[in-house]
Amino acid sequence: MAKATDYQQWARKIRASDEKAFHDLFMDSYQPLMRYAMNFVKDTDVAKDILQEVYAHLWDIRDRLDEKKSLQALLYRMVKNRSINLIRSRRPVRLDDVALSEQPSDEMSPGSIPSDSDGLLEQRLSEWIEALPPRQREAFELSRFEGLDHHEIAEVMECAPRTVNNHIVGALNTLREQLNRWKSQRENRE
Amino acid sequence: MKRPDHDIMKHFSGKEGDEVRLIWGKARRREQPGDIAAGVNPEEEWALLRERLQLAGRTAGLKMRPRPLRSRSSAAKATAAKTYAFITALAAVLLGGFIMWYLFTPVSMEAPRGEYAVFHWDDGIRVELNSGSRITWNRTFGNGHRDLRLHGEAYFEVQPSGKPFVVETQTARVEVLGTRFNVRSWSDDPDGRTILTLVDGQVRLASLLEPESHIMVQPGHATQVDYHNTKPLDPQPVNTDQALAWRNHGFYFSGITMSEVAAELERRYDSEIIIQDEVLGDRPLTIYLPRPGELENIIETICFVTNCRYEEDQGTIYLY
Numbered sequence: 001m002a003k004a005t006d007y008q009q010w011a012r013k014i015r016a017s018d019e020k021a022f023h024d025l026f027m028d029s030y031q032p033l034m035r036y037a038m039n040f041v042k043d044t045d046v047a048k049d050i051l052q053e054v055y056a057h058l059w060d061i062r063d064r065l066d067e068k069k070s071l072q073a074l075l076y077r078m079v080k081n082r083s084i085n086l087i088r089s090r091r092p093v094r095l096d097d098v099a100l101s102e103q104p105s106d107e108m109s110p111g112s113i114p115s116d117s118d119g120l121l122e123q124r125l126s127e128w129i130e131a132l133p134p135r136q137r138e139a140f141e142l143s144r145f146e147g148l149d150h151h152e153i154a155e156v157m158e159c160a161p162r163t164v165n166n167h168i169v170g171a172l173n174t175l176r177e178q179l180n181r182w183k184s185q186r187e188n189r190e
Numbered sequence: 191m192k193r194p195d196h197d198i199m200k201h202f203s204g205k206e207g208d209e210v211r212l213i214w215g216k217a218r219r220r221e222q223p224g225d226i227a228a229g230v231n232p233e234e235e236w237a238l239l240r241e242r243l244q245l246a247g248r249t250a251g252l253k254m255r256p257r258p259l260r261s262r263s264s265a266a267k268a269t270a271a272k273t274y275a276f277i278t279a280l281a282a283v284l285l286g287g288f289i290m291w292y293l294f295t296p297v298s299m300e301a302p303r304g305e306y307a308v309f310h311w312d313d314g315i316r317v318e319l320n321s322g323s324r325i326t327w328n329r330t331f332g333n334g335h336r337d338l339r340l341h342g343e344a345y346f347e348v349q350p351s352g353k354p355f356v357v358e359t360q361t362a363r364v365e366v367l368g369t370r371f372n373v374r375s376w377s378d379d380p381d382g383r384t385i386l387t388l389v390d391g392q393v394r395l396a397s398l399l400e401p402e403s404h405i406m407v408q409p410g411h412a413t414q415v416d417y418h419n420t421k422p423l424d425p426q427p428v429n430t431d432q433a434l435a436w437r438n439h440g441f442y443f444s445g446i447t448m449s450e451v452a453a454e455l456e457r458r459y460d461s462e463i464i465i466q467d468e469v470l471g472d473r474p475l476t477i478y479l480p481r482p483g484e485l486e487n488i489i490e491t492i493c494f495v496t497n498c499r500y501e502e503d504q505g506t507i508y509l510y
Contacts, residue, residue, distance in 0.1 A: 019245050023236065030232040035219075044230055049377065052239060059243050060302055060460075081462055081506075085449065086378060122218050129217060143195070144217050150195060169201045172194070176209045 004072070004149075011067040014058075022062075026055060029072070032146055033079050040083035050086065054078045073152035076142070080156060121182075128178045132171050139167035242298065242324075296339075298326040304460030306439075314349025320436045322457030342457075343374040345437055348391075359384040362415035362422070363401055365394040372433055378453060386422075387412040387433040395422050432478055440480040441488070448473045448496065452509070459485040466510040470498055 006028070013021035030051065037047040054075065058065075065071065129137060135157070142153045143164075150168075154161040193199075194214050202210045239245075301307035301319035309325075310316040315336070317325060323342025331338070337356040348355050350368025357364045359375035362384035369391025375384040386395055388407045395413065396404035400420040407413055411425035412433060432442040436458075443451050449471040452463040465471040473496060482488045489500050489507060501508045 022245075026236050026239070027232060030235065034230055048230060048235060051235065052242070055239050056243060057303070081464060085453065085456075085464065122216050125213065125216050126218050129219075141219070144214065145219055150197065165195075165197055168194070168198055172198070172202070172210050172213060175213045176206065179209055179213060 004070070007071045008067050011065045011071040014062050015065045015067070017062065022059060025071070029075055033075060036076060036146070037079050037083055040080070040087060046086065047083075050079060050082045053082060070148075070152045070155065072146075072148060073155040076146070076148070076152075076156040077158075124178070124182055125175070128175055129171075132174060136167045136171040136174070139164050140171040143168055241296075242300070244298075296326040296328050298324055300324040301342075302460070303457050313351055313353070315355060316347040318345040318437055320344065320457075321460070340373055340375060341377055343372070343376070343436065345372045345434060346370065358398070359415075361398055361417060362386070363396045363398055363404075365396075365404070366391065369393055372430075376453070379450075381416040381418065384415045385412060385433075386414070387428060387430055388425075389430050389434070397421060435478065435480055438480065439482070440478075441482055442478045444476050445474045447471065448475055448492075448509070451475055451492065455485065455488065461485060462506040464506060464508050466508050467498070470496065470509060 007025070010021045010025045014025065033051055033054070034047055037050050038044070041047050041050065057078065058075070129140065132140065138157060139153055142148045142156060143150070148156065150161045150164045153164045157164065194210060199207060199210070299307060299309055299317075299319070301321055301323050303322045305321055307319040308317070309319070311331075313336075319325065320343040323340070323344055325338050325340050325344065327338040335356075336353055337358065339358050341359075344357075346355075346357065346366075347370045348366055348368055352367075355366050357366075357373055359373060360377060361375065361382045362373075364371070364373060364386060370389040371391070371393060372387040372389070373384060374387075375382075386393070386407060388409050388411055390409040392409075393407050394404045395407055395415065396402070397415045397420050399417075403421055405413070405422050405425070407422075407425050410427055410430060412428040413422045413425040415422045432444070435442040439458075441454070441458075443454070448465060452465055452471075455461070456463050475492065475496060477492065477495060479488060479491065482491075485507070486502075489509070492498070493500055493509070498509050500510070
Protein backbone atom coordinates (compact mmCIF):
# COMPACT_ATOMS: atom_id res chain seq x y z
CA MET A 1 0.00 0.00 0.00
CA ALA A 2 1.06 3.56 -0.62
CA LYS A 3 2.16 5.93 2.09
CA ALA A 4 -0.22 7.65 4.47
CA THR A 5 0.58 11.00 2.83
CA ASP A 6 -0.58 9.63 -0.53
CA TYR A 7 -3.88 8.72 1.03
CA GLN A 8 -4.19 12.20 2.48
CA GLN A 9 -3.58 13.74 -0.93
CA TRP A 10 -6.03 11.37 -2.57
CA ALA A 11 -8.67 12.25 -0.01
CA ARG A 12 -8.22 15.93 -0.83
CA LYS A 13 -8.30 15.38 -4.59
CA ILE A 14 -11.22 12.96 -4.50
CA ARG A 15 -13.17 15.49 -2.51
CA ALA A 16 -12.63 17.81 -5.48
CA SER A 17 -14.02 15.04 -7.77
CA ASP A 18 -10.60 14.15 -9.21
CA GLU A 19 -11.24 10.87 -11.02
CA LYS A 20 -7.55 10.18 -11.59
CA ALA A 21 -6.94 10.25 -7.84
CA PHE A 22 -9.96 7.99 -7.32
CA HIS A 23 -8.50 5.55 -9.85
CA ASP A 24 -5.08 5.62 -8.13
CA LEU A 25 -6.70 4.98 -4.77
CA PHE A 26 -8.73 2.11 -6.23
CA MET A 27 -5.70 0.44 -7.78
CA ASP A 28 -3.62 0.82 -4.65
CA SER A 29 -6.19 -0.33 -2.14
CA TYR A 30 -8.18 -2.95 -4.09
CA GLN A 31 -6.09 -6.06 -3.40
CA PRO A 32 -5.54 -5.42 0.33
CA LEU A 33 -9.24 -4.64 0.84
CA MET A 34 -10.20 -7.74 -1.16
CA ARG A 35 -8.02 -9.83 1.13
CA TYR A 36 -9.55 -8.15 4.15
CA ALA A 37 -13.12 -8.73 2.92
CA MET A 38 -12.30 -12.39 2.23
CA ASN A 39 -11.55 -12.82 5.92
CA PHE A 40 -15.23 -12.25 6.54
CA VAL A 41 -17.18 -13.51 3.57
CA LYS A 42 -14.96 -16.26 2.08
CA ASP A 43 -16.53 -15.92 -1.37
CA THR A 44 -14.80 -13.97 -4.11
CA ASP A 45 -17.99 -12.83 -5.84
CA VAL A 46 -19.56 -11.61 -2.64
CA ALA A 47 -16.34 -9.81 -1.71
CA LYS A 48 -16.25 -8.17 -5.15
CA ASP A 49 -19.80 -6.90 -4.66
CA ILE A 50 -18.94 -5.54 -1.24
CA LEU A 51 -15.95 -3.68 -2.66
CA GLN A 52 -18.03 -2.25 -5.52
CA GLU A 53 -20.50 -0.93 -2.94
CA VAL A 54 -17.73 0.50 -0.79
CA TYR A 55 -16.00 2.37 -3.62
CA ALA A 56 -19.29 3.58 -5.09
CA HIS A 57 -20.36 4.83 -1.69
CA LEU A 58 -17.01 6.51 -1.17
CA TRP A 59 -17.48 8.36 -4.46
CA ASP A 60 -21.03 9.34 -3.47
CA ILE A 61 -19.88 10.86 -0.20
CA ARG A 62 -16.64 12.36 -1.56
CA ASP A 63 -17.69 15.91 -0.70
CA ARG A 64 -17.80 14.87 2.93
CA LEU A 65 -14.31 13.35 3.06
CA ASP A 66 -12.16 14.79 5.78
CA GLU A 67 -8.47 14.69 4.93
CA LYS A 68 -7.58 14.95 8.61
CA LYS A 69 -9.19 11.56 9.16
CA SER A 70 -7.60 8.44 7.78
CA LEU A 71 -9.07 7.44 4.43
CA GLN A 72 -7.50 4.01 4.84
CA ALA A 73 -9.24 3.41 8.15
CA LEU A 74 -12.51 4.56 6.60
CA LEU A 75 -12.18 2.07 3.74
CA TYR A 76 -11.39 -0.83 6.06
CA ARG A 77 -14.25 0.08 8.31
CA MET A 78 -16.70 0.30 5.43
CA VAL A 79 -15.60 -3.11 4.17
CA LYS A 80 -15.90 -4.61 7.63
CA ASN A 81 -19.33 -3.13 8.38
CA ARG A 82 -20.76 -4.24 5.07
CA SER A 83 -19.29 -7.72 5.42
CA ILE A 84 -20.68 -8.15 8.89
CA ASN A 85 -24.08 -6.82 7.95
CA LEU A 86 -24.20 -9.18 5.01
CA ILE A 87 -23.21 -12.18 7.11
CA ARG A 88 -25.77 -11.23 9.71
CA SER A 89 -28.49 -11.10 7.12
CA ARG A 90 -27.64 -14.66 6.13
CA ARG A 91 -27.22 -16.61 9.31
CA PRO A 92 -26.72 -16.13 13.04
CA VAL A 93 -23.06 -15.43 13.70
CA ARG A 94 -21.26 -14.41 16.83
CA LEU A 95 -19.04 -11.36 16.53
CA ASP A 96 -16.01 -13.39 17.58
CA ASP A 97 -16.62 -15.81 14.73
CA VAL A 98 -16.88 -12.99 12.28
CA ALA A 99 -13.56 -11.44 13.21
CA LEU A 100 -10.90 -13.37 11.32
CA SER A 101 -11.85 -16.77 12.58
CA GLU A 102 -9.92 -19.19 10.46
CA GLN A 103 -8.75 -22.17 12.38
CA PRO A 104 -5.06 -22.98 12.44
CA SER A 105 -4.88 -25.58 9.78
CA ASP A 106 -2.73 -28.65 9.87
CA GLU A 107 -3.24 -29.43 6.22
CA MET A 108 0.28 -28.33 5.25
CA SER A 109 1.76 -31.02 3.09
CA PRO A 110 5.35 -31.93 3.92
CA GLY A 111 6.35 -31.26 0.32
CA SER A 112 5.39 -27.60 0.55
CA ILE A 113 7.92 -26.85 3.30
CA PRO A 114 11.11 -25.40 1.87
CA SER A 115 14.35 -26.89 3.09
CA ASP A 116 16.10 -23.77 4.37
CA SER A 117 15.46 -23.02 8.01
CA ASP A 118 14.37 -19.40 7.51
CA GLY A 119 11.63 -20.46 5.12
CA LEU A 120 10.51 -22.96 7.69
CA LEU A 121 10.28 -20.28 10.37
CA GLU A 122 8.23 -18.06 8.08
CA GLN A 123 5.76 -20.86 7.48
CA ARG A 124 5.48 -21.67 11.15
CA LEU A 125 4.98 -17.99 11.90
CA SER A 126 2.09 -17.62 9.51
CA GLU A 127 0.44 -20.63 11.11
CA TRP A 128 0.95 -19.21 14.57
CA ILE A 129 -0.50 -15.89 13.44
CA GLU A 130 -3.60 -17.63 12.12
CA ALA A 131 -3.98 -19.40 15.46
CA LEU A 132 -3.97 -16.15 17.48
CA PRO A 133 -7.18 -15.09 19.25
CA PRO A 134 -9.29 -13.24 16.65
CA ARG A 135 -8.99 -9.70 18.01
CA GLN A 136 -5.22 -10.06 18.57
CA ARG A 137 -4.81 -11.45 15.10
CA GLU A 138 -6.84 -8.67 13.49
CA ALA A 139 -4.86 -5.94 15.28
CA PHE A 140 -1.52 -7.59 14.48
CA GLU A 141 -2.35 -8.11 10.80
CA LEU A 142 -3.71 -4.61 10.27
CA SER A 143 -0.52 -3.23 11.77
CA ARG A 144 2.03 -5.56 10.19
CA PHE A 145 0.49 -6.29 6.79
CA GLU A 146 -1.72 -3.31 6.05
CA GLY A 147 0.50 -0.70 7.67
CA LEU A 148 -2.27 1.04 9.58
CA ASP A 149 -1.24 2.98 12.67
CA HIS A 150 -2.79 2.36 16.06
CA HIS A 151 -5.34 5.12 15.77
CA GLU A 152 -6.50 3.80 12.42
CA ILE A 153 -6.71 0.25 13.72
CA ALA A 154 -8.70 1.51 16.69
CA GLU A 155 -11.15 3.07 14.25
CA VAL A 156 -11.48 -0.10 12.22
CA MET A 157 -11.83 -2.34 15.26
CA GLU A 158 -14.04 0.12 17.10
CA CYS A 159 -12.01 0.20 20.29
CA ALA A 160 -9.51 2.48 22.09
CA PRO A 161 -5.95 2.84 20.70
CA ARG A 162 -4.68 1.55 24.04
CA THR A 163 -6.66 -1.67 23.49
CA VAL A 164 -5.03 -2.02 20.08
CA ASN A 165 -1.69 -1.72 21.82
CA ASN A 166 -2.64 -4.45 24.27
CA HIS A 167 -3.81 -6.74 21.47
CA ILE A 168 -0.57 -6.34 19.54
CA VAL A 169 1.64 -6.78 22.61
CA GLY A 170 -0.43 -9.85 23.53
CA ALA A 171 -0.03 -11.23 20.02
CA LEU A 172 3.72 -10.66 20.09
CA ASN A 173 4.05 -12.37 23.45
CA THR A 174 2.17 -15.42 22.21
CA LEU A 175 4.30 -15.51 19.06
CA ARG A 176 7.50 -15.16 21.16
CA GLU A 177 6.47 -18.13 23.27
CA GLN A 178 5.84 -20.20 20.15
CA LEU A 179 9.17 -19.07 18.72
CA ASN A 180 11.09 -20.15 21.83
CA ARG A 181 9.29 -23.48 22.03
CA TRP A 182 10.07 -24.09 18.37
CA LYS A 183 13.74 -23.15 18.86
CA SER A 184 14.22 -25.51 21.81
CA GLN A 185 12.52 -28.35 19.92
CA ARG A 186 14.96 -27.90 17.07
CA GLU A 187 17.93 -27.79 19.42
CA ASN A 188 16.81 -31.03 21.10
CA ARG A 189 16.59 -32.68 17.73
CA GLU A 190 20.12 -31.68 16.76
CA MET B 191 4.77 -1.13 8.85
CA LYS B 192 8.49 -1.78 8.54
CA ARG B 193 9.00 -2.09 12.27
CA PRO B 194 6.73 -2.26 15.32
CA ASP B 195 5.49 0.99 16.73
CA HIS B 196 7.56 2.62 19.47
CA ASP B 197 4.65 2.15 21.90
CA ILE B 198 4.91 -1.57 21.26
CA MET B 199 8.69 -1.88 21.47
CA LYS B 200 8.88 -0.28 24.89
CA HIS B 201 7.16 -3.38 26.28
CA PHE B 202 10.11 -5.55 25.27
CA SER B 203 13.73 -5.24 26.32
CA GLY B 204 16.99 -6.99 25.40
CA LYS B 205 16.46 -10.53 24.11
CA GLU B 206 12.68 -10.03 23.97
CA GLY B 207 13.15 -7.02 21.73
CA ASP B 208 15.31 -9.07 19.35
CA GLU B 209 12.67 -11.80 19.22
CA VAL B 210 9.95 -9.28 18.45
CA ARG B 211 12.03 -7.75 15.66
CA LEU B 212 12.64 -11.22 14.24
CA ILE B 213 8.94 -12.08 14.40
CA TRP B 214 8.00 -8.77 12.82
CA GLY B 215 10.54 -9.21 10.04
CA LYS B 216 9.62 -12.82 9.21
CA ALA B 217 5.86 -12.52 9.54
CA ARG B 218 4.16 -13.41 6.24
CA ARG B 219 0.57 -13.77 5.33
CA ARG B 220 -0.08 -17.33 4.26
CA GLU B 221 -1.68 -17.44 0.85
CA GLN B 222 -5.08 -19.00 1.14
CA PRO B 223 -5.83 -22.13 -0.89
CA GLY B 224 -7.91 -20.79 -3.81
CA ASP B 225 -5.72 -17.72 -4.15
CA ILE B 226 -7.72 -14.56 -3.75
CA ALA B 227 -6.05 -12.96 -6.72
CA ALA B 228 -7.39 -15.68 -9.02
CA GLY B 229 -10.64 -14.57 -10.59
CA VAL B 230 -10.30 -10.99 -9.42
CA ASN B 231 -8.96 -8.45 -11.81
CA PRO B 232 -8.83 -4.94 -10.34
CA GLU B 233 -8.84 -3.43 -13.84
CA GLU B 234 -12.09 -5.23 -14.64
CA GLU B 235 -13.60 -4.20 -11.34
CA TRP B 236 -12.54 -0.62 -11.98
CA ALA B 237 -14.23 -0.72 -15.40
CA LEU B 238 -17.46 -1.87 -13.72
CA LEU B 239 -17.26 0.84 -11.11
CA ARG B 240 -16.49 3.50 -13.71
CA GLU B 241 -19.50 2.40 -15.73
CA ARG B 242 -21.70 2.43 -12.69
CA LEU B 243 -20.61 5.86 -11.49
CA GLN B 244 -20.57 7.25 -15.03
CA LEU B 245 -17.02 8.50 -14.70
CA ALA B 246 -15.46 10.23 -17.72
CA GLY B 247 -12.57 7.81 -18.25
CA ARG B 248 -14.77 5.61 -20.47
CA THR B 249 -14.18 7.72 -23.56
CA ALA B 250 -10.44 8.15 -23.08
CA GLY B 251 -9.62 5.78 -25.93
CA LEU B 252 -11.57 7.86 -28.44
CA LYS B 253 -9.95 11.15 -27.67
CA MET B 254 -6.71 10.26 -29.43
CA ARG B 255 -7.27 11.82 -32.79
CA PRO B 256 -4.38 12.28 -35.22
CA ARG B 257 -3.44 15.89 -35.71
CA PRO B 258 -3.86 17.14 -39.34
CA LEU B 259 -0.53 17.67 -41.07
CA ARG B 260 0.30 20.84 -42.92
CA SER B 261 2.39 20.51 -46.09
CA ARG B 262 5.12 23.10 -46.50
CA SER B 263 6.36 22.21 -49.97
CA SER B 264 4.67 20.85 -53.11
CA ALA B 265 6.80 17.70 -52.82
CA ALA B 266 5.34 17.02 -49.46
CA LYS B 267 1.79 17.44 -50.75
CA ALA B 268 1.50 13.94 -52.19
CA THR B 269 2.51 12.36 -48.88
CA ALA B 270 0.19 14.73 -47.10
CA ALA B 271 -2.69 13.62 -49.33
CA LYS B 272 -1.94 9.97 -48.56
CA THR B 273 -1.75 10.71 -44.88
CA TYR B 274 -4.99 12.59 -45.18
CA ALA B 275 -6.72 9.63 -46.86
CA PHE B 276 -5.39 7.39 -44.14
CA ILE B 277 -6.71 9.70 -41.46
CA THR B 278 -10.11 9.83 -43.15
CA ALA B 279 -10.24 6.03 -43.27
CA LEU B 280 -9.12 5.82 -39.68
CA ALA B 281 -11.73 8.36 -38.65
CA ALA B 282 -14.42 6.34 -40.44
CA VAL B 283 -13.36 3.19 -38.62
CA LEU B 284 -13.29 5.06 -35.33
CA LEU B 285 -16.69 6.56 -35.99
CA GLY B 286 -18.14 3.14 -36.86
CA GLY B 287 -16.62 1.68 -33.73
CA PHE B 288 -17.93 4.57 -31.73
CA ILE B 289 -21.48 4.07 -33.03
CA MET B 290 -21.40 0.35 -32.19
CA TRP B 291 -19.95 1.11 -28.81
CA TYR B 292 -22.55 3.83 -28.28
CA LEU B 293 -25.46 1.57 -29.22
CA PHE B 294 -24.43 -1.48 -27.27
CA THR B 295 -22.88 -0.03 -24.15
CA PRO B 296 -25.51 -0.30 -21.45
CA VAL B 297 -26.91 2.95 -20.18
CA SER B 298 -27.96 3.04 -16.59
CA MET B 299 -29.93 5.17 -14.24
CA GLU B 300 -29.59 4.99 -10.53
CA ALA B 301 -31.34 6.41 -7.49
CA PRO B 302 -28.47 7.01 -5.06
CA ARG B 303 -28.82 5.90 -1.47
CA GLY B 304 -31.03 8.37 0.35
CA GLU B 305 -32.78 9.50 -2.85
CA TYR B 306 -35.49 8.48 -5.31
CA ALA B 307 -35.54 8.82 -9.08
CA VAL B 308 -38.25 9.00 -11.73
CA PHE B 309 -37.66 8.42 -15.41
CA HIS B 310 -39.88 8.21 -18.44
CA TRP B 311 -39.57 7.31 -22.06
CA ASP B 312 -41.63 8.94 -24.81
CA ASP B 313 -43.48 5.72 -25.59
CA GLY B 314 -45.37 5.69 -22.32
CA ILE B 315 -43.09 3.94 -19.86
CA ARG B 316 -42.62 5.50 -16.49
CA VAL B 317 -40.23 4.13 -13.86
CA GLU B 318 -39.87 5.17 -10.23
CA LEU B 319 -36.73 3.92 -8.52
CA ASN B 320 -36.37 3.30 -4.79
CA SER B 321 -33.15 4.39 -3.02
CA GLY B 322 -30.06 2.45 -4.04
CA SER B 323 -31.75 0.89 -7.10
CA ARG B 324 -30.53 0.88 -10.67
CA ILE B 325 -31.92 0.08 -14.12
CA THR B 326 -29.80 -0.55 -17.20
CA TRP B 327 -30.68 -0.80 -20.86
CA ASN B 328 -28.95 -0.19 -24.15
CA ARG B 329 -29.64 2.49 -26.70
CA THR B 330 -31.39 0.16 -29.12
CA PHE B 331 -34.20 0.21 -26.54
CA GLY B 332 -37.53 1.10 -28.15
CA ASN B 333 -36.63 -0.15 -31.65
CA GLY B 334 -38.64 -3.34 -31.70
CA HIS B 335 -37.72 -4.51 -28.25
CA ARG B 336 -37.89 -2.86 -24.87
CA ASP B 337 -35.84 -4.78 -22.30
CA LEU B 338 -34.30 -3.48 -19.17
CA ARG B 339 -32.55 -4.88 -16.20
CA LEU B 340 -33.38 -4.00 -12.61
CA HIS B 341 -31.17 -4.17 -9.53
CA GLY B 342 -33.22 -3.21 -6.49
CA GLU B 343 -36.82 -2.01 -6.34
CA ALA B 344 -38.90 -0.09 -8.86
CA TYR B 345 -42.48 0.75 -9.75
CA PHE B 346 -43.41 0.67 -13.44
CA GLU B 347 -46.29 2.19 -15.38
CA VAL B 348 -46.52 0.96 -18.96
CA GLN B 349 -49.09 2.32 -21.44
CA PRO B 350 -50.42 -0.34 -23.83
CA SER B 351 -48.63 0.02 -27.19
CA GLY B 352 -48.51 -3.46 -28.70
CA LYS B 353 -44.76 -3.67 -28.16
CA PRO B 354 -43.74 -6.00 -25.33
CA PHE B 355 -41.86 -4.57 -22.40
CA VAL B 356 -39.56 -6.81 -20.37
CA VAL B 357 -37.97 -6.35 -16.97
CA GLU B 358 -35.24 -8.79 -16.04
CA THR B 359 -33.82 -9.25 -12.52
CA GLN B 360 -31.24 -11.61 -11.04
CA THR B 361 -33.80 -14.42 -11.01
CA ALA B 362 -36.90 -13.44 -12.97
CA ARG B 363 -38.27 -12.20 -16.25
CA VAL B 364 -41.43 -10.08 -16.24
CA GLU B 365 -43.15 -9.51 -19.56
CA VAL B 366 -45.96 -6.99 -19.86
CA LEU B 367 -48.17 -5.21 -22.37
CA GLY B 368 -49.83 -2.35 -20.51
CA THR B 369 -49.89 -2.30 -16.74
CA ARG B 370 -48.72 -0.91 -13.40
CA PHE B 371 -46.54 -3.07 -11.17
CA ASN B 372 -43.76 -3.14 -8.60
CA VAL B 373 -40.63 -5.31 -8.70
CA ARG B 374 -38.30 -5.79 -5.78
CA SER B 375 -35.03 -7.71 -6.22
CA TRP B 376 -32.02 -6.81 -4.08
CA SER B 377 -28.70 -8.40 -4.90
CA ASP B 378 -27.85 -8.80 -1.21
CA ASP B 379 -30.80 -11.13 -0.72
CA PRO B 380 -29.30 -14.57 -0.08
CA ASP B 381 -32.13 -16.29 -1.97
CA GLY B 382 -32.07 -13.81 -4.85
CA ARG B 383 -35.78 -13.19 -4.39
CA THR B 384 -37.69 -11.16 -6.95
CA ILE B 385 -41.06 -10.04 -5.60
CA LEU B 386 -43.63 -8.87 -8.13
CA THR B 387 -46.74 -6.96 -7.08
CA LEU B 388 -49.27 -6.22 -9.78
CA VAL B 389 -51.53 -3.18 -9.41
CA ASP B 390 -53.48 -3.53 -12.64
CA GLY B 391 -53.24 -5.06 -16.09
CA GLN B 392 -51.67 -8.45 -16.65
CA VAL B 393 -48.11 -9.69 -16.69
CA ARG B 394 -46.32 -12.87 -17.58
CA LEU B 395 -43.68 -13.95 -15.09
CA ALA B 396 -41.00 -16.62 -15.46
CA SER B 397 -37.92 -17.75 -13.62
CA LEU B 398 -34.67 -17.26 -15.52
CA LEU B 399 -34.00 -20.92 -14.70
CA GLU B 400 -36.92 -21.95 -16.90
CA PRO B 401 -38.03 -18.98 -19.02
CA GLU B 402 -40.51 -21.04 -21.08
CA SER B 403 -42.81 -21.97 -18.21
CA HIS B 404 -44.32 -18.64 -17.26
CA ILE B 405 -47.36 -17.87 -15.13
CA MET B 406 -49.95 -15.10 -15.47
CA VAL B 407 -50.41 -12.75 -12.53
CA GLN B 408 -53.71 -10.98 -11.78
CA PRO B 409 -54.13 -7.43 -10.41
CA GLY B 410 -53.91 -7.11 -6.63
CA HIS B 411 -51.71 -10.19 -6.38
CA ALA B 412 -48.06 -10.69 -5.51
CA THR B 413 -45.71 -13.57 -6.20
CA GLN B 414 -42.07 -14.38 -5.93
CA VAL B 415 -39.19 -15.99 -7.82
CA ASP B 416 -35.92 -17.10 -6.23
CA TYR B 417 -32.86 -19.25 -6.87
CA HIS B 418 -34.52 -22.38 -5.47
CA ASN B 419 -37.59 -22.75 -7.68
CA THR B 420 -37.79 -23.07 -11.43
CA LYS B 421 -41.31 -21.62 -11.39
CA PRO B 422 -42.75 -18.57 -9.60
CA LEU B 423 -44.76 -19.28 -6.45
CA ASP B 424 -48.58 -19.17 -6.65
CA PRO B 425 -49.70 -15.52 -6.58
CA GLN B 426 -51.40 -14.40 -3.37
CA PRO B 427 -53.80 -11.46 -2.90
CA VAL B 428 -52.06 -8.51 -1.21
CA ASN B 429 -52.69 -4.94 -0.16
CA THR B 430 -50.92 -3.11 -2.98
CA ASP B 431 -50.79 0.18 -1.02
CA GLN B 432 -48.49 -1.51 1.46
CA ALA B 433 -46.22 -2.97 -1.20
CA LEU B 434 -46.01 0.48 -2.80
CA ALA B 435 -45.54 2.39 0.48
CA TRP B 436 -41.98 3.28 -0.55
CA ARG B 437 -43.29 5.50 -3.39
CA ASN B 438 -44.61 7.89 -0.76
CA HIS B 439 -41.40 7.44 1.26
CA GLY B 440 -43.15 5.01 3.62
CA PHE B 441 -42.17 1.52 4.73
CA TYR B 442 -43.93 -1.78 4.85
CA PHE B 443 -42.01 -4.71 6.30
CA SER B 444 -43.81 -8.01 6.51
CA GLY B 445 -42.09 -10.86 8.28
CA ILE B 446 -38.64 -9.90 7.05
CA THR B 447 -35.64 -10.03 9.36
CA MET B 448 -34.21 -7.07 11.25
CA SER B 449 -31.05 -7.32 9.13
CA GLU B 450 -33.11 -6.85 5.96
CA VAL B 451 -34.97 -3.96 7.58
CA ALA B 452 -31.61 -2.39 8.48
CA ALA B 453 -30.36 -2.84 4.89
CA GLU B 454 -33.49 -1.10 3.56
CA LEU B 455 -33.15 1.78 6.02
CA GLU B 456 -29.47 2.15 5.14
CA ARG B 457 -30.34 2.57 1.48
CA ARG B 458 -33.23 4.91 2.08
CA TYR B 459 -31.45 7.16 4.55
CA ASP B 460 -27.93 6.67 3.20
CA SER B 461 -26.66 5.74 6.63
CA GLU B 462 -24.86 2.97 8.41
CA ILE B 463 -26.79 0.70 10.79
CA ILE B 464 -25.01 -2.00 12.73
CA ILE B 465 -26.92 -4.67 14.60
CA GLN B 466 -24.75 -5.72 17.50
CA ASP B 467 -26.91 -8.51 18.82
CA GLU B 468 -26.73 -11.67 16.78
CA VAL B 469 -30.20 -12.85 17.80
CA LEU B 470 -31.80 -9.50 17.05
CA GLY B 471 -30.57 -9.53 13.43
CA ASP B 472 -32.55 -12.66 12.64
CA ARG B 473 -35.73 -11.56 14.30
CA PRO B 474 -38.71 -11.22 11.95
CA LEU B 475 -40.55 -7.92 11.96
CA THR B 476 -43.88 -6.77 10.55
CA ILE B 477 -44.51 -3.06 10.57
CA TYR B 478 -46.28 -0.53 8.33
CA LEU B 479 -45.12 3.08 8.45
CA PRO B 480 -46.92 5.13 5.77
CA ARG B 481 -45.29 8.42 6.87
CA PRO B 482 -42.16 7.59 8.82
CA GLY B 483 -40.29 10.94 8.87
CA GLU B 484 -36.80 10.98 10.35
CA LEU B 485 -34.68 7.84 10.61
CA GLU B 486 -34.47 8.25 14.37
CA ASN B 487 -38.28 8.04 14.66
CA ILE B 488 -38.29 4.75 12.77
CA ILE B 489 -35.48 3.33 14.87
CA GLU B 490 -37.41 4.35 17.99
CA THR B 491 -40.55 2.63 16.75
CA ILE B 492 -38.65 -0.51 15.82
CA CYS B 493 -36.91 -0.58 19.18
CA PHE B 494 -40.25 -0.18 20.89
CA VAL B 495 -41.74 -3.09 18.96
CA THR B 496 -38.78 -5.45 19.26
CA ASN B 497 -37.68 -4.29 22.69
CA CYS B 498 -34.16 -3.38 21.62
CA ARG B 499 -32.03 -0.33 22.30
CA TYR B 500 -29.99 1.94 20.07
CA GLU B 501 -27.11 4.35 20.18
CA GLU B 502 -25.91 6.84 17.61
CA ASP B 503 -22.24 7.55 17.10
CA GLN B 504 -20.91 9.75 14.29
CA GLY B 505 -23.83 9.01 12.02
CA THR B 506 -23.74 5.25 12.58
CA ILE B 507 -26.62 3.67 14.45
CA TYR B 508 -25.93 0.69 16.66
CA LEU B 509 -28.83 -1.58 17.62
CA TYR B 510 -28.43 -3.99 20.52
